[in-house]
Amino acid sequence: MGGIWLCHGKTAAVPYYVEQADVRLYSYEEVCYFIYHNLYLFGREMLTESFVRWLERDLELPGLAGDIREMVRQNTELVHIMERIFEDAPYLNAQEVQKAAKMLRTILNEPESVKRKKRGDRYVELHRYEAGIREYRQIIKEEGAEAYDGFYAQVYHNLGTACARMFRFKEASEYYMQSYRLKKDPEVMLAFTAALRLGLPAELYAGLIQRGQATKQQADEVEKRLQELRELNRSGAEAQELERVLARAGEDERGELLAITGDWKREFRKNIQGACVGSR
Amino acid sequence: MTRLAELLRRHFGCNITEEDIRLSFVGSDGEPMTVEIPANHEKEDCAVAGACEPEQVQAFVLTAKDPESDAAAECVEKIKSAGIPDTAIYVQDYLESFVHFVVHQEPDLWTHAVVLFTLEQGVLRSYEMIMKRQTRPYLVQVFPGPVKVFDGDDGMDEAFAELAMNYFRKKLVSSVFLAGEAFEGNWMKRSLKVLCAGRRVFQGKNLFSKGACYAALSFTKEKRASGGEEVPFIYLGERNTKSFIGILTEARIGRECREVMSAGIFWRTCHVVCEVIADDAEEIALVVQSAYTGESRQEVIPIPGLPKRPKRTTRLKLTFTCKSVRCCHVLVEDAGFGEFFAPSGLSWEQDISI
Secondary structure (H helix, E strand, O other): OOEEEEOOOOOOOOOEEEOOOOEEEOOHHHHHHHHHHOHHHOOHHHOOHHHHHHHHHOOOOHHHHHHHHHHHHOOOOHHHHHHHHHOOOOOOOHHHHHHHHHHHHHHHHOOHHHHHHHHHHHHHHOOOHHHHHHHHHHHHHHOOOOOOOOHHHHHHHHHHHHHHHOOOHHHHHHHHHHHHHHOOOHHHHHHHHHHHHHHOOHHHHHHHHHOOOOOHHHHHHHHHHHHHHHHHHHOOHHHHHHHHHHHOOOOHHHHHHHHHHHHHHHHHHHHHOOOOOOOO | OOOOOOOOOOEEEEEEOOOEEEEEEEOOOOOEEEEEEEOOOOOHHHOOOOOOOHHHOOEEEEEEOOOOOHHHHHHHHHHHHOOOOHHHEEEEEHHHHHHHHHHOOOHHHHOOEEEEEEEEOOEEEEEEEEEEOOOOOEEEEEEEEEEEEOOOOOOHHHHHHHHHHHHHOOOOEEEEEEEOHHHOOOOOOHHHHHHHOOOEEEEEOOHHHHHHHHHHHHHOOOOOOOOOOOOOEEEOOOOEOOEEEEEEEEOOOOEEEEEEEOOOOEHHHOEEEEEEEEEOOOEEEEEEEEOOOOOEEEEEEEOOOOOOOOOOOEEEEEEEEEEEOOEEEEEEEEOOEOEOEOOOOOEEEEEEEO
16 A cells, blocks of 8 residues: 655755765655665764765754764664654654664674675676675685685675676686685676676687687587577667667767767766765 | 844844835834834835845735725735735734734733723824633733714813713723824823833833734744743634634544644635545544634535545645635645656535635
């Protein structure tokens, strides 16, 4: 059954930029939504004076701002600060607030390596690949004990995936191999083979299969999955739009084509950037 | 522009007549003071009279005999072109300014009815302000009373006294206000005795612009420096909306009705915006409540076709404007959810009777 909630506070003309997630927040509801869905990225580093002032002046929530300021000053538990934010308006219901509090407590009690990995995973989900890679590499650098069986295998695997998403296939294949050496997972070997397939010229790739660095069975499976993905992609909105534009002849369409590919380029550049683009 | 004040002032009441411009703003004692600018000044230059930068004005209330006239609309355009923000400009009629003036005086003056007399070009008009205190905010109405056309100056005092005696018969009147320069001079002898019997009487020529200045403070919820408590009231004038509009929303427990548009707004300049979060909703339920009777009814605005998004990630912007004093137009627009979900471009509209 649907519902309507009156928005709390104002919608900010100037958003608050959350550097960790490269996202701009415009309202109280977006703040709650962001925190609730990104608990691994919520920490004291977000609760700056700049953030509190933005709550006070741009969202016109002086009560909430004052309380957060005081709670930070008194070094109040992070969970309680989060609860205070959520309880300022009924955007999240009581069960959701309790669930978030329980999850945040679990997160805060996890080993640092696990927190880092989950942060990295969340960055990769948000297409912030460089940020994700930084977290994974830091885990490897710290060389702690395995948080659980297969932990480091997962970290290497996810490192490989983050690199692959940025078309850095050679690096990806090296990380996949590291992961496979730690835990012999057939899917990881398949990912390794796919990274070679996508990153190497056809002759070199064929030579590797001949020399047994990747089995023919794996190579066939990779081709099958690539074909499936091509077909899936062809039926997608973006590919159809591109085909429509390409099918039309003439200079007029060039601008449209550049617009489509321009969007892809911008998205890719955004995803691979690691530096902060500016805070509020 | 002429610099008329050293200090920054941000709340203004302005009465533009054929003869002059009366501009009131808050003085150093926290009460409105008025400057009179002769009509031969360029009216657009005098919109703010240099008391502060136009874009810093928080509320500029134009008061006019007929706020719906072309002349009033022209004044508003000149005020805008002086650089005062759109959202800071309000328009009201003289009676509404009168009400704002009265409620900002000491409460003893409006315990019972308050009477206003105006005298212009030989025509004496009377009005009675009644405040109903059974509700909060209080409801205020102004009813026209007897009118007397004087044929020359002879017998004005007697005629006024006669009119006042009949008008006040069986009425409890706390105070009387005489607005206009025509009441100056010593011609009121018997009439003044009648008016003053058991009431306080005030005479002045800047009542409307000062009232508009008080209105400017009220509209921006500014407290007067004197620390007087704001009196919550709704003015139900001829040109003011007569109903409250609320929206049924989810609360921590159950549902509640939250007011989004008050009664008592001048219908022409009514422009109220609010935002809601919709979760799998197909309609918005509004509650329209009569300020007179307190009776309420529901009005439903269907919003079919909202894009499917995760829970509570659709922001809807509702804009309320009036097509007439009895008809409110509601525009609902999908505003997306910040950077998470872009707006779909969908909108829905409906007229509701108020």
